[in-house]
Amino acid sequence: MNKLKLILILLTAVFTVNFGWAQVGINTTTPLSTLDINGNLSVKTITLVGSGVATDISDGVYISINPQATDQEFRLPSAVTYPGRVYIIRNINNTVTAMLTSSAGMLFPKGSTTGSTQIYMYENSKRSVIVISDGSNWTYFD
Structure with a gap:
């Protein structure tokens, strides 16, 4: 009976350490981060090619948007539903402005406390943006 208790205690300790400090390394034997x-x-x-209605962004990480008309809307998912989600978005159309909105949450430029419901992406200004959900809103970097 004492041997069984000792084995159970050792197994519990081993599994607790392995799951409590889980780190995954790809091409490294000593990972220094969770991944x-x-x-x-x-x-x-x-x-994503624009259409007559808002085009939802729901898949991918690096997203090329191609508006077919000026200020065509491309809509991010809810920042509340997807905390921590990151998208890299680029307007690949050289002549047409795209409008980026969110189904929930506002868009805040990095370092600002003033948000907006949309941002415009066009040649020489916000051609590419990175957006990150904080669980309430989106922060963008251009």
């Missing part, structure tokens, strides 16, 4: 990648990272890329 530690020693190499290149590829993310899903998609292209």
